[in-house]
Amino acid sequence: MSNKWLILSLIIVIYLPVSIDATVLHVAVPTLSVQLSASANDLLWIIDIYSLVMAGLLLPMGALGDRLGYKKLAVIGLAIFGFASLGAALAPNAIVLIITRAMLAIGAAMILPATLAGVRKTFSDDNERAMALGIWATVGVAGAAIGPLVGGYLLQYFYWGSVFLINIPIVIFAIMAILIIIPYQEQNTQQKWEIGKALLFIVGILLLIYAIKTMFRSSGEFVIPLILGITGFIIIFSFIKNELNSTAPMIDFSLLKQKVLAMGTVMAMTAMISIVGFQLLMAQELQFVYDLTPLKAGLFMLPLMLASGFGGPIAGWLVVRFGLRLVATGGIVISSFSFFGLALCDFLTSPYIAWALMVLLGLSVGIALLASTTAIMSTAPVNKSASAGAIEGMAYELGAGFGIVLFGMMLTVIYSHNIVIPDGLLPAQIGLVESSISEAFSVAKHIDRPELSEQLIYAAKEAFVNAHEFVLVIAGTLLAILSYFVWQFLPNKVEAIKHN
Incomplete structure (x- = not known):
């Protein structure tokens, strides 16, 4: 094996844990709710803090x-990732796990561009570089695909913290290998590093999301979340305004003035919102409602993620043959149809129908992601291709974070309005039961009357299934509406997009 392919093998080893950690906790929601006494709101933060922090960094x-x-x-990124993994594995409560997950994201935000830069600088031949980048992208998709399966297996047989402990030997091996294999590189002290603006942007995003999550709680608290939400919005607005006026912006938001590029960005975010939000919803339903183990839930979800990996290559051929507008619109329409079908499908009694619909959803999301990439990169001027790629990367990570937020919030609101509380619960218990199905199951375990406990679990399952149906119908409807705008704004053929 030549040295450059040895370096690529090392890059794969480094990148795989980062991609796996994006989805490894999706099947861990029931376990974490019990082991850490985490509320529904805590669980959403534990999962989506990773994508949100990465998006800004x-x-x-x-x-x-x-x-x-x-x-x-x-x-440096691997060292941070390793220490954060140890901290997450030993987290005594939800707050500590949220903080360590944010630290994991800081390390991941260093590792990801380092691996991509490593590929670009190691392979000088265009054909070899294209092959290496294709392998790099495949590792990202494969890691996200097997994340729930890895998480399910470890939760089935080991302590929940093992999903993080497996990162540590990989990190130690990778750091030693990098120091030995990767050649010395000179520093470029002229390169600017504006971390302050990025941190401010992250603060704005987190404040806005915290406000949204808090306002949807049943506690009725409204004033403080509203103030925090407005503050977050002002920070984000100021950040975008300063970037537009800057002569050397970190993110060139002026590119979004081009309709095709802006629509491509919307498509990228929407596709990630759809796949990540649905995956989280499904992981909870399979375990809470259908009593599957984490491992079986991960296996059940595997067709969805594998299909999303195949959607991109298929879309590349389709775009060339049928044009960007038709393929992009078709992908979103199929996603919408899949959501409507999954809303009516019983996963337990009709698993093959569910898998077929999940394959359709995965393929259509993969097609939408490739179409969004084509729209963004074909529209951007050649001298701004890096800025366009940065916008696309941020859209992916923000879409993943917002997918958890939006699906989680819709699920919480509809669930709390649908659950029929059985007689005999204390007022404090009723508030917990109405907040989420995980809280309802926790309350049921501490009820001394078996018949009341069974009634509560049944009511919680019924409410969750109803909420699942409503959320997917809403998501399918919104995608159907989006497909109209995609058809209106995207060009028919990639060649028709003008560079300027």
Whole structure:
């Protein structure tokens, strides 16, 4: 094996844990709710803090890599990732796990651009670089695909913290291998690194999401979340305004003035919202409602993620043959149809129908993601292709984060309005039961009357299934509406997009 292919093998080892960690906790919601006494709101933060922090840090960490060299960036990122993994595995409560997951995202935001830069600088031949980048992208998709399966297996046989402990030997091996294999790289001290703006952007996003989550609780608290939400919005608005007026912006938001590129960005976010939000909803239903183990839930969900990986290559052929507008619109329409079908499908009694619909959803989301990439990169001027790629990457991560938020909030609201509380519960118990199905199951375990406990579990399952149906119908409807705008704004053929 030549040295460059050895380096690519090392890059794969480094990148795989980062991609797996994005989805590894999706099947862990019931376990974490019991082991850490985590509320529904805590669980959403535990899962989506990873994507949200990464979304804000990818660009400045990429600039830091240009300044330090990707070798040093990878080593620092891996060290942070390893220590954060240990902290997450030993977390005594939900708050500590949220903080350590955010630290994991900081490390991941360093590792990801370091691996990509490593591929680009190691392979000088265009054909070899294209093959290496294809392998890199496949690792990202495969890691996200097997994340729930890895999480399910470890939760089935080991302590829940094992989903993080497996990162540590990989990190130690990777750091040693990098120091030995990767050649020395000179630093570029002229490269600017504006971490302050990125951190401010993250604060704005987190404040806005915290406000949204808090306002949807049943406690009735409204004023403080509203103030925090407005503050977050002002921070985000100010950040975008400053970037538009800057002569050297971290993110060139002026590109979004082009309708095709803006629609491509919307499609990228929507596709990620759909796949990640549905995956979280499904993981909970399979375990809470259908009593599947985490491992069986991960296996049941595997066709969805595998199909999403095949959607991109299929879409590439379809775009060339039928044009961007038809393929993009068709992909979103099929996603909408899949959601409507899954809303009416009983996963337990009709598993083959569910798998067929999940395959359709995965393929259509993969097609939509490729179509969004085509729209974004074909529209952007050649000298701004890096900025366009950065916008697309941020859209992916924000879409993943917002998918958990939006699906989680809709699920919570509809569930709380649908659950029929059995007689005999205390007022404090009723508030918990109405907040989420995980809280209802926790309350049921502490009820001394078996018949009341069974009634409560049945009521919670019924409410969750009804909420699942409503959420997917709403999602399918919104996708159907989006398909109209995609048809209106996207060009018919990729060649028709003008560079300017």
